Amino acid sequence: MPDFSIDIQNLSKTFGPVKALDDVSFQVEKSEIFGLIGPDGSGKTSLFRILTSLLLPDSGMATMEGYDVVKSYKIIRQITGYMPGRFSLYYDLTVEENLAFFATIFGTTIKENYDLIKDIYIQIEPFKNRRAGNLSGGMKQKLALSCALIHKPKVLVLDEPTTGVDAVSRKEFWEMLKKLKQQDITIIVSTPYMDEASLCDHVALIQKGKILSIETPANIRNAFSHPLYKIAYPDMYRLLTTLRTFSEAVSAHRFGDSIHVALKTRTGEKEVRSFLEEQGLKDVALEPVRPNIEDCFMDLMNDTHD
């Protein structure tokens, strides 16, 4: 038995002048949720397509459950459940027909694996006679997940499953993934949402085809080396532009109603306040904050730029 569910070694893929994947290597343990976080165009989809045998890598190799994704592509296609970036459903078929169709082409029936999808499917079952095209984003996502699961795959590959889905459905979706994990299914999932990263067992940050770091979410946050402050002021734009001129600041990014500013070591709260007051920004709300995944990601991205 192989030690890892997914083993990727030195994978590279180029499309013309664009390096989609640049010497990517990592391992995914059995029945864990592995998150791939990165902006659009960072190579997530290409990586998933190679894993699901839809693309051939230029160099390097990858195995899933011990099967080579190039040589044993037929077996790979039996043991993977794949949910592409767009919900690949037949919009002119009803919910039930979609599910039945995917069950049939994978040589099984809804009945046979109903237990596995029950928790998810039960939520959309009331709409089973509705055409998939008329479902809401959240329901489409649940249906797509049901379809990807119907043949009881060993590895579930989910390409941005929560894009375009409302916040409540996103939360529910991650609950479902946690349950699936307990069924001994390895899940590799990509997302552009940093907040979802903390729900994974391991997270790989990817940018421009390169893996920046692979850690548990906690370790990624611990690795953040700069003091971090959360600052709020009514005129956010002015605050941000001012902070970016601050020589002691490493970075400043906006998070909703506040700005996270990372400082060079030793610089403290007082220096920031006095600098802002000098610039005419008085009474700013300022407090230290624990870095989230996004801070870490921005930080790592800055490092690679330098």
Add this chain to the structure above:
Amino acid sequence: MKKFLGFVKKEFYHIFRDPRTLLVLFGIPIAQVLIFGYVVTTEIKNIRIAILDQSKDDVTREITQKIISSGYFELQQNLESSEYFEDIFKTGDVKEIIVFEPDFAKKLGKNETAKMQLIADASDANTANLIVNYTSAIIGDYVQKENKLLNIPMQIKPVVRMVFNEKLKSVYMFVPGTMALILMLVSAMMTSISIAREKEMGTMEILLVSPLKPAQIIIGKVIPYVSLAFINAITIIALGYFVFGMPINGSLTLLMAESLLFICLALSLGILISTIANTQQMAMFISLFALMLPTILLSGFIFPIENMPVILQGISYLMPPKYFIIIIKNIMLKGTGFIFVWKETLILMAMMMVFIGLSVKNFKIRLQ
């Protein structure tokens, strides 16, 4: 096998749930046959003419009578002078003016040459030609009959018979042509569009990842269209037979078998197109330009191949509909059996093999 049947079932759902697909599949064929049958016609019927009779004697009246009673012409107006000729044509109703010179009968009686003039509106060259020919024939006929009385010693009279289409009905030409056109379009365009749609919607990704074999995907896509196109073929033949009186002199079974062969050929072409086209729109454009225009122009459907420049004649040999039209005409009109169409059948089969071979080679089991 169960996987495959599930796939075919899904295809039928797609077809029957899309009103546009249904319209293309069933509405257009019927409309086209009726349009081609009734509207596009090379026969002339009830052509409006005007006559300027400057003689007004027995002979001119008799000739006029003969022309009008032929059924091809309808007298719109009797003219008094030649001044308004152009104006008459400009109104567009009158297509031909017949002029008799003064003293027509008198000159004939004196054994001189009597002259008449045919002026045709040649803004539609083909029709003008036809009208003038028909009129000349009627006049010639009259002259011959008169001559019989005069007993001229030497005469040659050709007796013409138009075999296989005695009345020169244009329907006989259009039904086979339309059938080729529709089967080609329905089969090739619809399959290529439906495969391209899977690519566009992203469902192709899932199908590829599934254990379905490429052959199962392709055959599953094709089967619904084979059956529907076959229904179309039957509809067209039935319309031709019952509405336009097109005969089926040969074996109906052979006709159906050849239609089925042509449908399969068109489908293989559709699959080939879909391996090139990535979007529905592209699939449609390729089908329209690569299939419809050549089918209409180069297959001998409307324009005789023999009259084309040599290069186009050469290209026409590559047009599958050309052979299909030859085959159906042979079976329906001449009533010949397989021995007379085996060569064309073989060519169609060979073309189909080539298309299938290319499609299989082009079909990707992966993306890109």
